[in-house]
Amino acid sequence: MKKVLILFVILSLLLTGCWDKREINELAFVQGIGMDIDKDKMCNITVQVLKPANLATSSGGGGGGAAAGKPYEVYSSRGVDFAKAFSNFNTELSRTLFLQHNEIIFIGENLARSGIYSMLDFITRNPEFRRTSYLVVVSGGTLDDLMKLSKSVEKYPYREILGMIQNQKNTSSAYVCDINHFVETLETEKVQPIVGRLEIVKKDGKPQHARFVGAAAFKYDKMVGLLTEQETKGIMWMDNLIKNTSLVIDKGPKGDKTHISFAIIKANSTITPKVSGEDVSFDVKINFDSNMIEQNSRYNLTDLKMIKGLEDLQQEKVKSEVLDALNAVQKKYKVDSVGFGRKLQEKYPKVWEKLKDRWDDIYPNVKVNVSVKATLKRSGLTSKPIEPR
Amino acid sequence: MDRTYLVENYKEMDLYDDIDKNIDVLKTLLDKSSDVIFREFRIGEKKVKGFLVCVDGLVDKALINNNIMEPITLESRKLDGNYLSKKNVYESLLNYFITTADLKEVEKFGDVVESILSGDTPVFVDGVDKSIVISTRGWEQRSVAESTTEAVVRGPKEAFVETLRVNTSMLRRRIKNPNFVIESLKIGKYTKTDVAVAYIKDVAKDEVVEEVKKRLSKIDIDGIIDSGYLEEMIEDNPFSPFPQIEHSERPDKIAAELLEGRVAIISDGSPEVLVVPTIFVQFFQSSEDYYERYYISTLFRVLRLAAMLMSLTLPSIYVAAVTYHQEMIPSPLAISIAAQREGVPFTTLMEAFLMEFFFEILREAGIRLPMQVGQAVSIVGALVIGQAAVQAGLVSAATVIVVALTGIASFSIPAFNIAITFRLLRFAMLLVGGTLGFFGIIMALMMILAHLASLESFGVPYLSPIAPSNTRELNDVFIRIPWWAKIFRPHKVAGRNVKRQNYTRS
Numbered sequence A: 001m002k003k004v005l006i007l008f009v010i011l012s013l014l015l016t017g018c019w020d021k022r023e024i025n026e027l028a029f030v031q032g033i034g035m036d037i038d039k040d041k042m043c044n045i046t047v048q049v050l051k052p053a054n055l056a057t058s059s060g061g062g063g064g065g066a067a068a069g070k071p072y073e074v075y076s077s078r079g080v081d082f083a084k085a086f087s088n089f090n091t092e093l094s095r096t097l098f099l100q101h102n103e104i105i106f107i108g109e110n111l112a113r114s115g116i117y118s119m120l121d122f123i124t125r126n127p128e129f130r131r132t133s134y135l136v137v138v139s140g141g142t143l144d145d146l147m148k149l150s151k152s153v154e155k156y157p158y159r160e161i162l163g164m165i166q167n168q169k170n171t172s173s174a175y176v177c178d179i180n181h182f183v184e185t186l187e188t189e190k191v192q193p194i195v196g197r198l199e200i201v202k203k204d205g206k207p208q209h210a211r212f213v214g215a216a217a218f219k220y221d222k223m224v225g226l227l228t229e230q231e232t233k234g235i236m237w238m239d240n241l242i243k244n245t246s247l248v249i250d251k252g253p254k255g256d257k258t259h260i261s262f263a264i265i266k267a268n269s270t271i272t273p274k275v276s277g278e279d280v281s282f283d284v285k286i287n288f289d290s291n292m293i294e295q296n297s298r299y300n301l302t303d304l305k306m307i308k309g310l311e312d313l314q315q316e317k318v319k320s321e322v323l324d325a326l327n328a329v330q331k332k333y334k335v336d337s338v339g340f341g342r343k344l345q346e347k348y349p350k351v352w353e354k355l356k357d358r359w360d361d362i363y364p365n366v367k368v369n370v371s372v373k374a375t376l377k378r379s380g381l382t383s384k385p386i387e388p389r
Numbered sequence B: 001m002d003r004t005y006l007v008e009n010y011k012e013m014d015l016y017d018d019i020d021k022n023i024d025v026l027k028t029l030l031d032k033s034s035d036v037i038f039r040e041f042r043i044g045e046k047k048v049k050g051f052l053v054c055v056d057g058l059v060d061k062a063l064i065n066n067n068i069m070e071p072i073t074l075e076s077r078k079l080d081g082n083y084l085s086k087k088n089v090y091e092s093l094l095n096y097f098i099t100t101a102d103l104k105e106v107e108k109f110g111d112v113v114e115s116i117l118s119g120d121t122p123v124f125v126d127g128v129d130k131s132i133v134i135s136t137r138g139w140e141q142r143s144v145a146e147s148t149t150e151a152v153v154r155g156p157k158e159a160f161v162e163t164l165r166v167n168t169s170m171l172r173r174r175i176k177n178p179n180f181v182i183e184s185l186k187i188g189k190y191t192k193t194d195v196a197v198a199y200i201k202d203v204a205k206d207e208v209v210e211e212v213k214k215r216l217s218k219i220d221i222d223g224i225i226d227s228g229y230l231e232e233m234i235e236d237n238p239f240s241p242f243p244q245i246e247h248s249e250r251p252d253k254i255a256a257e258l259l260e261g262r263v264a265i266i267s268d269g270s271p272e273v274l275v276v277p278t279i280f281v282q283f284f285q286s287s288e289d290y291y292e293r294y295y296i297s298t299l300f301r302v303l304r305l306a307a308m309l310m311s312l313t314l315p316s317i318y319v320a321a322v323t324y325h326q327e328m329i330p331s332p333l334a335i336s337i338a339a340q341r342e343g344v345p346f347t348t349l350m351e352a353f354l355m356e357f358f359f360e361i362l363r364e365a366g367i368r369l370p371m372q373v374g375q376a377v378s379i380v381g382a383l384v385i386g387q388a389a390v391q392a393g394l395v396s397a398a399t400v401i402v403v404a405l406t407g408i409a410s411f412s413i414p415a416f417n418i419a420i421t422f423r424l425l426r427f428a429m430l431l432v433g434g435t436l437g438f439f440g441i442i443m444a445l446m447m448i449l450a451h452l453a454s455l456e457s458f459g460v461p462y463l464s465p466i467a468p469s470n471t472r473e474l475n476d477v478f479i480r481i482p483w484w485a486k487i488f489r490p491h492k493v494a495g496r497n498v499k500r501q502n503y504t505r506s
Helices: A002-014 A052-059 A082-091 A109-114 A117-125 A143-147 A157-171 A179-186 A229-238 A304-332 A340-347 A349-365 B003-012 B019-030 B061-078 B089-097 B109-117 B164-174 B206-218 B227-234 B251-259 B280-284 B294-323 B331-341 B348-368 B371-384 B387-391 B397-411 B416-454 B471-476
Strands: A027-037 A043-050 A072-079 A096-098 A104-108 A134-139 A194-203 A206-219 A222-227 A245-251 A257-276 A279-295 A367-378 B036-043 B048-055 B103-106 B121-125 B131-134 B180-187 B193-200 B246-248 B263-267 B273-276
Touching: A002 B416, A027 A109, A027 A143, A027 A157, A027 B331, A043 A082, A043 A143, A052 B331, A072 A082, A072 A143, A082 A117, A104 A109, A104 A143, A104 A157, A109 A134, A109 A222, A117 A179, A134 A157, A134 A206, A143 A157, A143 A194, A143 A206, A157 A194, A157 A206, A194 A222, A206 A229, A222 A229, A222 A304, A229 A257, A229 A279, A229 A304, A245 A304, A257 A304, A257 A340, A279 A304, A279 A340, A279 A349, A304 A349, A304 A367, A340 A349, B003 B019, B003 B109, B019 B036, B019 B048, B019 B109, B019 B121, B036 B061, B048 B061, B048 B089, B048 B109, B061 B089, B061 B121, B089 B121, B089 B131, B103 B109, B109 B121, B109 B131, B164 B180, B164 B193, B164 B251, B164 B263, B180 B206, B193 B206, B193 B251, B206 B227, B206 B263, B227 B246, B227 B263, B227 B273, B246 B251, B251 B263, B251 B273, B280 B294, B280 B416, B294 B348, B294 B397, B294 B416, B331 B397, B348 B371, B348 B397, B348 B416, B371 B387, B387 B397, B397 B416
Parallel strands: A027 A096, A027 A104, A104 A134, A134 A194, A279 A367
Antiparallel strands: A027 A043, A043 A072, A194 A206, A206 A222, A245 A257, A257 A279, B036 B048, B048 B121, B103 B131, B121 B131, B180 B193, B193 B263, B246 B273, B263 B273
16 A cells, blocks of 8 residues: 555646656747737737747857847737637647747737727636737738837847837836736726837838837726827826936026927826815826926026026926826726726725716816926036036 | 694684794794794893794884883893792793883784794793783874875875874874774785774764675685776675765864764775765765865866866867757857868867877876986977967867867866776767767766766765755755854764754854
């Protein structure tokens, strides 16, 4: 009996075996997967697959193959649903698609407008997808255009875009959303997700490069419209997502036309819901600190009045950005992208219970009071401007 | 006399008072050997018959010539017969004539023969059934040289040699205290090897000393050539791949461990002295750690532990990551590895296994080969596990890096015997990692850990003071605290007498 038990233990260890073994050089590394839907409601998947042999050996390690060719290949596949389209790749690829190094999922505009639910289901069900992958809506071109961009610092377009996304995190000028965040927002009551947007810039009808700028507003899983860079920033101000960005004002304290740039070093916003009877309103308070990084018109910053004037202008500018954003999401698209409803629910759950069924009608007309407080911290290395004499 | 009878019974036979009979017996026992010298002589005016036997090469001939033969044959003639009557010849030899310090009387043939073969010289006098055994050992021996296997930058350089007495003298020179005891015994039916058990009486645990002596006395083997024999015969778990007895050829290290309460076993003919009880972390402590500044020692000790883990697991982790868990590798590295493996004919497991195998062959050859061909072998070796193999497309560059790193890491462990244990286990880990992935590696590591935790060396748990944990003693495991703070000896080892110093640093 004891021997049988020992044998069983040993076997159960060994029989886990090497069935799932796959050599790294037999994989097709997917770096960038795009999903779209065409006129016939057929699902399209486009993948950028790396050719490692052409990629890594640039420093001569593998015997100096100089003219290696481009290090990636783009494949497309169609199917009645995404799973079918995905399995159709097997008919034209020599290697297994390997998705675990993929960090960006591109969503075609058509798919985004018709609803990405089926795509989300496919992605979250398949263990090979990373839940931390960034979601990006592609506007101004097809996925195929995107995958074959010609202008690139990196070795292949995917890297370029990944770099953009990570770079924007540092300057806060576009909305970064990953699958986890999207699903979480989708499952929160009455809050609508927004997704970063990639704009393809064309020249003479040929795609040249991409810009990661602005965002796409979603109502549930359907895209309802695109947001500009200004509007996106406004949302991020309210959503407390601004970490590090620049702010340009285009008039001086004396009303003259000039350009002054500031670097935001610290920003903080609070949204406070206010309830009086049936009437709901929100106070948005934004505080931020900034450093001056450039001015054209020789203002003397040792003058405290001047600083106060510049601060006022900054406040005005940010307030206009926020109001722009509110105009777009509240009035134009009627989606609660910032999560006002959630704030109300957190602070006045009972009021929310009463209002939540009518929230879609109430929200577009809710009053939002925006107040901004700017602090100019430092003027850089010079306080008095350079005076040519 | 009948030779077979003698060979069977000489040990218990008493010496005869008839010198011719004694000569007869010894000649029958030893005559076939050309290196045995029989010398007959006459003592004094009365010309009493005398006789000595010694083994050429084992004895110090100058000592025999000047301190035995000269007084007996020349000086004794100068005395008149009354002083040296037939009756008191033996007593006079014992008391006046033989001018060496170390001698003893024996009465059995067994003792006589044994002393002859150990390099001592018995002197017989006609009419006495006793023999004077004079210590004349003086064979050629290697001079004390620098340690080759345990080199240090700072610290004493001398190392033990093959001669027991020289070794004990090196220890005695370091520990000048009457409580430092060196007990000896002889092991081996044919070799009669001198084995000494050394300990400091009021520091070492009595139980351990008794246990060592008990285990040694149980050994009944035809011969002990090296202390490695003893190590295997007395260790607690003979089936474990881990060495449970530390050995060292550095007298400073052994002395330090004696001061911690350990017991040393010195075997004649072997420059490696064994120390018990041994704990796992001892193998990662170099004697230099205690001579160099403690910050630096701590850094290197941590480094060595990291090297130990690397030498055990690096190839298996690499293989498992590349064949099962590609998602765990950072993307650029994964792509780079994939590119390198493009066109390599073997699976990663096979590749890593072969490279490890070749590396071990090279290492083994490097130890055995004659000095003159060393250069040729190292060039060929560099080709076999180097750039050439990569360019030929036999292996990928990443594998070469991993194998080379592993090899180097295993050399940074100060104790060779545990380094080779890890080498052995590395192959098992490699197979497990290549078939079961990280799951297998974790399983194997847990099994090794469980095994280590189950080991014991002379009553001290192998993993102490980590498990069972003793936080106070952890100060000499991963870190090395300064000497002025090191007040206690290891508790598990030293037992009752644990205080090492009185804290005097203000």
